Amino acid sequence: MPLTSESFWPWRLRSRGKATVAAQIPAQDLYAAMIKDTISPALRAEGLIGSGGRYSVRSDTHWALVGFQKSAYSDRREIQFTVNLMVVRRDEWLAQAAEDSSFPVKPSASLGYGSVMPKRIGSLVGDGADKWWRLFGGQDVDLLAADVLTDLRDAGLPWLRERVAATS
Numbered sequence: 001m002p003l004t005s006e007s008f009w010p011w012r013l014r015s016r017g018k019a020t021v022a023a024q025i026p027a028q029d030l031y032a033a034m035i036k037d038t039i040s041p042a043l044r045a046e047g048l049i050g051s052g053g054r055y056s057v058r059s060d061t062h063w064a065l066v067g068f069q070k071s072a073y074s075d076r077r078e079i080q081f082t083v084n085l086m087v088v089r090r091d092e093w094l095a096q097a098a099e100d101s102s103f104p105v106k107p108s109a110s111l112g113y114g115s116v117m118p119k120r121i122g123s124l125v126g127d128g129a130d131k132w133w134r135l136f137g138g139q140d141v142d143l144l145a146a147d148v149l150t151d152l153r154d155a156g157l158p159w160l161r162e163r164v165a166a167t168s
Contacts, residue, residue, distance in 0.1 A: 025137050026076040034135065035068065038145040046157055054109070057160055061168060063088050064160045066152065067109030067118070071132065078136040083148065084109040084118040085156055087163035092116075124155035 035053050043066065048055040053068030064087045071080035086109040096114060097103035109118050122131030131151070135144055 027074070027079045027136055028076060030137065030139075030141055031070070031079045031081070031135050034141050034145050038142070039068075039148065042145075042149050043152070046153065048157075057157075057164065059090075059164055061090055062164045063090060063093060063107050064164050065107065065109035066156065066160070069110045078134055080132045080134050082130070082132045083121040083152065083156060085121065085124075085160055086116065086118045087160055087167065088116045089167055119159070121151050121156050124159055125151050 036051075039053075040051050040055075043050070043055050048057055048066065050056055050066075055066040057064035065085065067084045067086070069082050069084055071082075074080050086107060088107060093103070093107060093116070096116070097105070100114070103113060107113060107116060112118060120130055122129055125131065133144060133148060135141065
């Protein structure tokens with residue numbers, strides 16, 4: 001869950017463990033490299049298309065989307081992020097977009113549109129609580145990426161594919 005103003009300072013002042021030279025690399029750069037070098041190739045290997053934290057399952061009938069969302073509390077020292085999922089039939093999307101000109105041509109997995117709402121990865125794993133990862137300098141980014149990909153492979157992608165099949 002993203003930080004609130006009441007929990008910001010205790011969170012900011014917490015111990016982060018032993019830092020290495022990588023601690024000097026801005027978290028934004030570590031995040032961008034993780035997405036580009038690890039997450040994107042892994043999701044493409046699973047059959048998705050996309051880049052930069054926005055991906056979709058190949059489908060002529062549905063938008064089946066995966067979107068990475070960074071917290072507003074992220075900064076150069078630490079990035080908080082979660083993963084949003086969304087499935088909507090393309091014909092239903094086009095019908096809603098025809099009625100409401102504020103709808104984009106393609107939905108975003110991180111935004112809700114009327115009755116079309118994203119699903120957070122945390123609701124599909126563990127105890128169902130909202131799940132946010134934290135990335136900061138000195139951290140094992142490969143281990144963090146592996147955790148994200150495990151949740152996507154074990155819960156997120158099967159959920160997307162099941163929803164596409166159920167609404168076809």
